[in-house]
Amino acid sequence: MKRILTPGHTLLSRLPMTVKLMVVAGIFLIPLALLLSLFVHARLGQIDFSRQELIGSTVTQPMRQLADAFSAHRASALGSATTGGALQTAAATVDAALSDTAKALSTWSRGTPVNLKLHALRQDWETLRESVATLSATEVRQRHDNLIAQTLALLTQISDLSNLTLDPEVETYYLMDAIVFRLPVLAEQVARLQLDGALVDRVAPARDALLVDAALAARQINNIEANLNKAFAADATIGDALSRPLASLIASLHTLQERTRTAREQEIVTASIRERLQAESLIALDAVRAMERAVMPELERLLQARIAHHQRLLIIALCVVLFALLLVAYFFFALRSGVVQSVQILRHSLARILDGRLDDSIKVEGADELAAIGRDLDRMQTGLRDRLRAEHAAAAANLRVRNALDExxxxxxxxxxxxxxxxxxxxxxxxxxxxxxxxxxxxxxxxxxxxxxxxxxxxxxxxxxxxxxxxxxxxxxxxxxxxxxxxxxxxxxxxxxxxxxxxxxxxxxxxRTDEIAAESELTAIVAEAAAGNFRQRMSLEGKTGFHLQVGKGINELIAAAENGLREANGVLSAIAEGDLTRTIGGDYQGAFGELKTYTNQTVDALTRMIGGIVDAANTVNTAAQEISRGNLNLSQRTEQQASSLEETASSMEELTSTVRQNADNAQTARTMAVDASDVAGRGAQTVQQMVTTMDEIHLAARKIVDIIGVIDGIAFQTNILALNAAVEAARAGEQGRGFAVVAGEVRNLAQRSAAAAREIKTLISNSVDKVEHGSALASETGRVITNLVGAVKQVAEVVSDISAASLEQRAGIEQVGMAITQMDAMTQQNAALVEEANAAAASLEEQAVALSQSVRRFRIAGTDTRLSHRALPTTSAAPQRAPRRTTRALPPVTAADDDWNDF
Structure with missing residues (x-):
């Protein structure tokens, strides 16, 4: 890495700092200028691209109006308009649209190819306008269709030349697609549907053409809706502007499709159907044009916004670049000035440090390497200065610490x-x-x-x-x-x-010599106090301060404990000797105060308890005497009750036997009543069945009477027919004689049939009367038997109630007998218990005397603990009863009787 940088370092080391910075800035500005030129060229190209789109959208508007004018002229030429004057008006509209289109193309630099084709289109139009009156309807329509197709092709060419077809953004592309391709084609399809609707009865293929036009229009509107929804998703403002006209267009086309389907399904298309179809077609065309008028402003708005956006970006970029260049120039000169100034400050500061002057601060502004060197020099100078100051401060601090420790x-x-x-x-x-x-x-x-x-x-x-x-x-x-x-x-x-x-x-x-001595003395005294010896005291001789206060407090504590315990011991010893008149009278606080309170409360409670025991002993003695007298009277009454119960038991035995016999007889009567009720019920069912059968016979007889009536009517009609036949045969003369003979025979047969029917009807009527009488008798018999069954059931219920009451009475009498027997047994037990109660009363009196002697040893203030003795009556044994006779064995005593033995 060093070898790579050596040539550059060698070159720059020969140059001053300012020249170095200028060389670096110049090398940086060359690629920046190149990139800026490329960016400006690209932005200008995008602006021109969007401007051509905007021009193209403007040029397409008269072209679309030209297509609508051709469509209107076609409708007028084919007779869907009202008068011939409408044809001339439509032709004038076409001429005006051609002029507007040529004018728009003349101002567009790219419109030359379109102008050539527009000139050819104008020549075709002039030829058609001159010969339209001599052409057939098919030729008129074909030539107009050709003109409209050429117009739509020119519209596509304008879109291609103006870059609309190449639009790069979703929202504008789909708006362009709608305004250039979709909506003009949809308008042409609706216009065709209008023509076919007008010719649906005059031209045979018009019915099929209606279906084709409707299908194409439906497909086109579906594509338009799908594409515009994509534009709506990309930009919500487009949806706000176009949602309502799009919905109106879809609704009008849907209605038009329904009208078209109805017209095609009709065998005969009436004038009203054609009028409704024409009206819906016009509404759909108006909706298409309204949609075009709504889409075009949105497209132009978006294109203008895009052009403004590109222009804004270009201006911002140029401003940023210009600002950056100015900023670079500014920082270049600022850097040069700062570097030179920083170097001068560093040189000056180093010279002062070498002279030993450390009081000036070194301030180099910035965060670069020179500023870092300046800060390092400043920290070094500050460190040297602080170290000298710290050494002086440490010496002073050590002196202060030493003085503090000394004191x-x-x-x-x-x-x-x-x-x-x-x-x-x-x-x-x-x-x-x-x-x-x-x-x-x-x-x-x-x-x-x-x-x-x-x-x-x-x-x-x-x-x-x-x-x-x-x-x-x-x-x-x-x-x-x-x-x-x-x-x-x-x-x-x-x-x-x-x-x-x-x-x-x-x-x-x-x-800790004095402290340990005091602790030892205190430990010994506490140990003696824990052992119950409160005579020891701490010596206060030679003690001062804290030890003197502790000694006095311990001595007072032991004295208070000794006095309180001594007085409590005196009270407890008096209680042990039976003296309840002594209490603790000293003034104590805290735990000893509580001991005083609880001890005195204990003495008061014992005093009240002993007094209560004395009163209870007197009460028990009196009660024992009264119980003894009561037991004597109870023994006599028990003997009398036993005799009465013996007589009652004999009477109840006889009553029980009689009631049991009545219950058995009632049960037998109940069984017989139930059997009679069952037999009566079966008889009622049989009679009911007989009544039903008689009713059915009566109905059958009436049906037979009706049938005989029908036969009688048939015989009567046959007789009339035979009479008519005879009359006709008589009119026929010789030719009807044979037929008259046959008619006479038929009449005789009819008369005999009528006579037989009357006899059968008479017999059947008599039979029906007898059946009705028998049915009435059977019904009456059924009602009587039903009443009889009800009465038998009531008798059975009464007998059942009597039987149940007898059974309950028998059970009650037996329970009364058992109760009397148990009362007899309990009476005998009561007699034994009375004797035991006498013995218990005597024992209770002895225990009351013993209790009185026990509490007599206690001495209570103002209370006599001696028991009062009163003469008790001599308790005699209960008189013995003579054995009584029993007429039946007594039932064994139940487990419940054992409770009396524990009384």
Missing amino acids: ASIALMIADAEGIIIYANKAVMAMMQQAEASLRQALPNFSANTIVGSNFDAFHRNPGHQRNLLAQITRTYHAHIKVAELSFRLSATPLHDASGKRIGTVLEWLN
Whole structure:
């Protein structure tokens, strides 16, 4: 890389800085000018391209009007117009359109080829206009079609020459496609459809042509819609401007297609159908032209916007290039001035540094290499200046720190890495001088005045071990040292330099001799108090400050605990002796106050409880006496109840037997009633079937009567026909004699048939009357049997209710009997329980006396604990009952009776 740059470096090193910069700028400007010229040429070409498109869109407008004029003239020539004057008007319109087209082409530099073809088109038109009256309809249409085709071809050629066909953008391309190719062709197809609609009844192929024209128009409108939707997607403003006319065009063409399909499907196309078809065709043509009028402004707007955009970009590019050139020139001269100025500042600053003057700042503006050199020189000068100031400040700070350490109340020493004490403040020197005599007992060679300069392991009996221990610490190390009767707490903190190297140790001394003595005394007193001995007190002799306050507080605490516990012990001992009149009366706070409150509350609660027990014992004694008297009366009533229950049980046994027999008889009657109800039901069903059969016979007889009536009518009609035949035969004379004989026979047969029918009808009528009478009797019988069935069912239900009631009555009587039996058994148990209750009452009275004796030992203020004794009646045993007779075995006692034994 160095070899490659050597020639350039050699060349530029011979030139001054200004010339170097000019050479570099000139080499840079050459390709820039070339690129700028290419860019300007390309932009001007794009502007000219778009301008030609805009001119082409303007020229296509009279060309499209020319195609519409040819189409209108064709319609007039073929007779779809109203009068011949319309043909002359249409011809004048064509001439005007040709003039407008020629005028537009004359101003266009690229319009020469189109002008030549337009001249040929004008000659063909003049030939057609002169001979249109002598041509047939087919020739007129063909020549007009040829003129329109030439016009559309010229429209395409204009599009090619004006670059419209090569439009590079989506939105303008599809608008061009619609205005140049699609819409003119669609207008021609709609015009053809209008002509074919007018000739649909006069020319045979017109029906098929209608379908073809409609299909082509539908295809064309689909293509237009698809292409314009792409333009809408590319630019929403186009959709806002063209959506409504496009929708109107699609709707009108859809309606026209429906009219065309209807006209083609009709066998005879009426004048009204043709008129509607012509009207829809005109509406569709107007929609096409409205669409053209809407598309053309949008296309011109977009082309003008594109031209303005390219012009704007060209102007911006030229302005940017011009601004860049001015900026390059400006920065070139600024760079030259800045470089020269920076070099001069650097040379001046180096000269001042060499002279030892470091008070001036070096300021080189910018961020280039020269400015970086200036900043480096300034930092170097600042570093030298700061280093000198730091050394002076460090010396002053060290002096302040030393003075602060000397005046500190904490005893501090500083040792170097070898353990040599290099500093000791006044506090540690005073402490060592005060304890010097005691220290010499363990360290005979100790001297407080020689601490600085000696090794700190001189304070230990094993200096080597202590030196190794302190040399290995990495954080603050705490140790407790005991020398003779003295106790010290030593804290050693290692010191390191910026690189982490050990440079010394800070030693903090604290004399804890008095503190440890106070702790020992306090520990002993607390241990005695924990063991229950509150007679020990801390000695306050020789104590000052914190130790004196702690001693007084401990002594007060022990005294308060001793007094509170002594008074509580007195109350508890009195309670143990049965004296509930003593309480704690001292004034206590905190836990002892709570102890006083709870103890006095306990005494009050015991007092209330003993008083309650005394009252309860008296109440129990009285209740026991009353229970004993009540049990005696209960025993007598129980004996009377047992006799009554025995008589009731005998009566219930007889009643149960009678009710059981009634229930059995009711059940038998119920069974017989149910059977009778079933038989009556079956009889009712049979009678109902008979009634149905009689109704069917009655209907059949009536149908037979109707049939006989028909036969009678037929015989009557036959008789009339035979009579008519005889009359006709008589009129015929000799030729109808044979026919008259036959007619007479037929008449005789008809009369006999009528007589037989009347007899059968009479018999059937009598039979129908009898059937009706039998049916009425059967219906009446059915109703009677139905009522009988209902009555039998009611009887069965009543008997069933009686049977159910008898069963329930039997069950109830049996339950009453069982209940009386159980009552008898319970009465016997009650008698036994009464005797047990007498014994329990006597035992309760004895227990009440014993309870009274138990609480008599307690002494309560204002209460007599003696039990009141009243004369109790002599409790006699319950009288024995004579054994009673039983007429039936008693049921066993159920499990529920066992509950009485636990009373």
